[in-house]
Amino acid sequence: MSIKDDKELVELTAKEPEKGFRYLMTKYKEAVYWHIRRLVVTHEDAQDATQETFIRVFRSLSDFKGECTLRSWVYRIATNEALRLLDRYKKEERVSLDDSSSELSNLMADEFVDYNDLEAVKLQKAILSLPTKQQLAFNLRYYNDLGYDEIAGIIGSTTDGVKSSYHIAKDKIVKYMNANN
């Protein structure tokens, strides 16, 4: 089955819900899961947030007006779900959203982490030590290869703001990696 564009996929989902649903899931579920996983760290939380993301996507797909791409829209919902979950944890711990200590401790505690790949673990620690906006800008650019303008739409920033956040994040990561070498 080949779907030409977002509009066609939305129309397919309206006409044949299960077919449209399966197509959308095949296209986005993996990318969305890993995007969320990089933010929330543990598999269990990432799974919950991904599931909630797609429930929200399908509940409101008929309201999608095509003002941005469907991919951006799905990523925005996914990002909000991940941040909502982190926010809930931060409130329970009464610390700020940019305090990365809980994600770092999750990284050390989660059973689905390969601690043999020390450099990859360290890189994630470096990313998790960044403020949220810089984390998002870096992850969406570095791992998902998204353009600055698309990232700006997803995280509610400007293109210049995202560019700046990305470069600052990159510098901080290099410093972190060098310092912990």
Added chain:
Amino acid sequence: MKEDFDFDRVGKRLPYTAPDGFLDDMENNVWETVKLEILPSKPKRNFRLWYSVTGGLVAASIALLVVFNLLPHDSSNSFEDVEKAFANLSSSDQDYLFATYQYDLFMNE
């Protein structure tokens, strides 16, 4: 001087793992949740209502037939019976009935 960290050394590699097939399970869970909201549910036949309405209609039809005397009946037979009964009456009784009912609107229409 120490060399700067090179991103290519790690690339997009993540230290995270995930259980096999969990994404398919999750997809099915999501579908089970959203399908009830997305797919129009088939209207369930309400047998109680169905029987009540049908019974009511049948009762109303019978009542109408009885009230307006629409049930088929053999009028020729009943008229012959009346004729026979009238013939068996005495002449004085026959005269009385004539005198009583000759101006009856319903019997003479």
